Amino acid sequence: MKTPDYIAELKPYTPGKPIEELEREYGISGSIKLASNENPIGPSPKALEGIMAALKDLHRYPDGSNYYLGKRLAEKLKVSVDQIVLGNGSNEIIELIVRAFLREGDEVIMPEPSFLMYEIMVQAGGGKSVKVALKERVLDLEGMAESVSSKTRIIFVNNPNNPTGTIVSRADFEVFLERVPPDVIVVVDEAYIEFVQDRTCPIGLDYLDGDKTVATLRTFSKAYGLAGLRIGYGVMKEGLANLLNRVRQPFNTNLLAQVGALAALDDDAFLNKTVSDVHKGLSFLYQEVERLGFRYFPTQTNFFLIDLEQDAKIVFEKMLRMGVIVRPMTAYGYPNYIRISVGLPEENQRLVEVLGKVR
Ligand SMILES: Cc1ncc(COP(=O)(O)O)c(C=O)c1O
Secondary structure (H helix, E strand, C coil): CCCCHHHHCCCCCCCCCCHHHHHHHHCCCCCEECCCCCCCCCCCHHHHHHHHHHHHHCCCCCCCCCHHHHHHHHHHHCCCHHHEEEECCHHHHHHHHHHHHCCCCCEEEEEECCCCHHHHHHHHCCCEEEEEECECCECCHHHHHHCCCCCEEEEEEECCCCCCCCCCCHHHHHHHHHHCCCCCEEEEECCCHHHCCCCCCCCHHHHCCCCCEEEEEEECCCCCCCHHHCCEEEECCHHHHHHHHHHCCCCCCCHHHHHHHHHHHCCHHHHHHHHHHHHHHHHHHHHHHHHCCCEEECCCCCEEEEECCCCHHHHHHHHHHCCEECEECHHHCCCCEEEEECCCHHHHHHHHHHHHHCC
């Protein structure tokens, strides 16, 4: 068996601990998970309806072109259907871009800390991650532009950034974009864009037709409540989309994901409730976390960081025993921080109680 060192040395991504696994390991029940930035309300009811109706067709392959979802997305986003690539989560679009454009020794610029899959996928492709440290928890776009070399193929701009929940401003993004060569792909990962309230936030789609190469990624996993279905998409120039559509598997989005996402896309009531509940939950949590005396960092997303001023891994373990799953930020370079996702009101309440006990 022969594999390149960069594959043998890959460290697998550690996802948020599933509830079922926790309860099996600790012999407890009634646990809650606030660790993976999911939608606590559940899936969109319209998506469920669509999925139930499609179950009888499971013996057939899905539509490889994902015609109806692509068409509806194109209408909603006011882009051409040829500018859209659908994937098995937006994760797959990241992977497709890396696979199509990165060769051994090529460089990819990314913020640090940020979504860990960027680095994993670059390493899996034999490329080199050029990590640019955040400044005050915000992407250092100037530093990222300065890091561009003749080997740079891709730049990841996670906006808002996971795990800090911060955004870059439109003005800073435009100065940055001006400095990036047109043949470098700027991937604007907008997994949490639906939650953003700050009006200075740039929208990747606004730069689709400019002279730079901007690919915007979105997902149905967060605000749309469909993380388990695995569906997301990228919007980019037609030539780029065409390449990715040639690289992808023919049936990369499954039948239930296609119909679920299509229905969820028009479930405005669900989306609005989700966003409004998250903002209410955030106000409550900020107030309570402050009352407990912890420092926290305001967010533009459905998750935020809390500074525990002690080893987050130890606190994480203690919280697990009390049936509350959060995310220790050790792997992200913040050994004293946890990241929590906003839950249902009763889950938020429970989190606060448990946090009070580990103080
Ligand atoms: C910043 C960011 N991008 C992309 C993803 C991937 O989402 P999915 O593959 O579920 O669409 C996530 C998921 O946590 C994320 O936080």
